[in-house]
Structure formats: C-alpha cells, structure tokens
Amino acid sequence: MTSFRYAAGQMAVHWLAAAVVLFLLLTGTLVLEDTPNTAHLRPCVTALRTGSAR
Secondary structure (H helix, E strand, O other): OOOOOOOOOOOOHHHHHHHHHHHHHHHOOOOOOOOOHHHHHHHHHHHHOOOOOO
C-alpha cells in the first residue's frame, strides 16, 4: 500500500478555512438561526421526497 501525503498548501488552506469558520461562529457573524428551513421554499426538495415530478 502506498502512502499518500497532502501538500503543505492544501493543509494550510484547510486549517485557515477551519479557523475562519470558528471565528465567524464565535463572533456571531455566521448565524444559521434566521435561515429558513421550510419545504415550501424548495419545491425541488419536496418533489424528491414525495417522488412526484413537476
């Protein structure tokens, strides 16, 4: 089995993105509370769940 290593740049971008998301969550900038989560706003999801086509 061959070993696989990620490039240093890929790891840096990954950890930078994680730090940004954590910062936004901690400061309250990224708030998902006001995001609508109703099926009537997304008819394609409703059609997939019920199996009906448009």
